[in-house]
Amino acid sequence: MTGHSFHPTLLREYDVRGVVDETLHEADAWALGRAFAATVVEAGLSNGRIAVCRDGRLSSPMLEAALVEGLCAGGIDVVRIGMGPTPMLYFAEASMQEVVGGIQVTGSHNPKDHNGFKIVLAGRPVFGADLQRIGEIAACGFGMAAFGGTGQRFERAGGSEGEDILPRWIEAILRRLGPMEREAMADLRIGWDTGNGAAGPAIELLTSQLPGEHHLLFTSVDGTFPNHHPDPSEVENLADLQALVAAKSLHFGCAFDGDADRLGVVDAAGRPLAGDQLLAIYALDLLLRHPGAQIVADIKSSAGLESLIRQAGGRLDLWKAGHSHIKSRMKETGALLGGETTGHVFLAEDWYGFDDGVCAAVELIAAQARLGQSVTALHAAMPTSFATPELRVPVSASRKFATVDEVRARLEAGAAAMVAIDGVRVNRGTGWWLLRASNTQEVLSLRAEAAAPEGLEALLAEIEEQLALSGLAVNLPRG
Structure with missing residues (x-):
């Protein structure tokens, strides 16, 4: 079978994203399904089913149909759960009988002409090297060569059937509420x-x-x-x-x-x-029941979050940005809660650990009832600071990672206090600043936070100085 080459920008770090009819086409959806089917076979899960869901974008029905055709062509049975949010797909993968993986057709929060796919297999996100592996399988023609001669060929075409999972998902979310929470609502x-x-x-x-x-x-x-x-x-x-x-x-x-x-x-x-302020509320609630618990947050999170969690007796685990990284870290460490500054919330105490905005909304209602304070009061009591939003500096793909490496090397030579798990997060007496290469765009992502305006100004000046040493003349916005 002839191989298929995806556009070089399509297979991103966390998921698959492209511009419809420019970098993402119907043929890509078919090839993705066919290559993922080979991945399922390689994992020894070909007797299971793959759940497929789509969002409400105009291009999603076309992409979903081609995706399902590709999966079935690879010998995999598909259960189509229709139009719905990504967490409904995650719920289907986690709870439905014989379902071993899932693919969501979604452009997420991107512009309306964008679309893409989020993939999970055996309860874990498919991202990074695993996505690149799918690209290699497609390029090799989907056959035995894709497995280096060790894979299995499928013996039949897969079939597809529809199932309405929405009421079951909502019912499962509602079951998490006890009498006290319902009364408070x-x-x-x-x-x-x-x-x-x-x-x-x-x-x-x-x-x-x-x-x-x-x-x-x-x-x-x-x-x-x-x-x-x-x-x-x-x-x-x-x-x-x-x-x-x-x-x-x-x-x-x-x-x-x-x-x-x-x-x-x-x-x-x-x-x-902010996303980390939301996470703080969930953390305060969780720590009432699980003293000393570890909470996972992305590297962009504020110092105020760490302070609140520490004061409540918990431990903050700063980790790589990206929903797939946070979910993977939680599984690795057994953490019951995680979150990102972008608003992803991962509940694993009595839920499945995936990012579910709908379940998180209900959990927020319940958390404020258990904490005995309103969302507004909890928000007002949080530490104040002076911080930038996430700032983005355009830079070529060939320079973004190199720039971060150069900055890291200079800081290490100067014995700076820093965390280097995802870019560099530099801790100063006045606050901290972060520089990392975006995994989804040709930009450098920057953020800084300080206790006072003059401290923030000093941090921004230091970032500008470091970027200038790497050949980037940048004037970061103030105020």
Whole structure:
């Protein structure tokens, strides 16, 4: 069989992403399914089924159909669970009988002409070298050569069938609530903004069964995203939710990205909570039941998060940025909770450990009840600091990793206090700064945090100096 070459930008570090009809085509979806089928065979799991789900983007039905054809051509049986969020796919993979893996067709929070795939096999994310392996299998023509002569050939074409998993997923989330949490919810008024993304039907079903008063925005699924872009990590996308919270005097509001594996929250005053501030609330709640527990967070997290967790008797494990890295680290260490500054929340105490924005929203409601404080009060009590948002400096693919390596070498020569698990996070008396190469874009990702404005200015000046030494003249934004 003739091999297939993916566009060099398509197989990213964490998942598969591209621009439809430019770097991502129907043939790529078929080839991905066919190559993943070979991976399933290689893993000895060919007797199981693969769950497939798609988000609400206009190109997703076409890509999902081609993906399923490719999987079946590779001898793998498929269960199609229809349109829904990525965590619904993860739930199907974790809970459905004979399902050994899953693929979500989704563009996540990217622009409407983008799309891609998120993949899981045997309960673990497929990313990094495993994604590159899929590319190698496709390039080798999907056959025995892809396995170095050690694989098995399939003896039949796979089949596909549909199954409605949405009610089961929502029911499982609701079962996590006890009588005390349900009673506390009765007086709450909450706003929900799904941004015309895949979470709309799920939130309609969920809120119809939750106590309290619920106000919903943009739950009709529309791949053109006519109201605002579904990315709650960008403050401008929260304007409609903030207005709803103010107009209805709500206790807080929840927003989701396009595939609902991330959660954004605004408090009663309309102030957005950063992803690490959300994680702090979950951590304080978890530590009530599991003193000394370890919480995994990405390297971009604030010093305030570490301070809150330490004061509550917990341990913070800073790890590589990216949802796949955090999930893998949690499995490796047995951590019950993890999170990212982008709003991914990973619950593993009595859930499956994958990033689920819908379950995280319900968990937030329950956590504030158990902590005896509102989201707004918990937010207001958090340590204050002066920090940049994530800053991005454009740089060529050939220079981004090299620049980080050069900066790291200079800092090591100067005996700087730093963490180097993902780029370099440099600790100074005034605060810290981070420089890392993005795994998804041709940019350097920067962040800095200090206790005072003058401390932040000193950190930004140090970053500019280091970049200049590597040939990059950059003026970072202030204020």
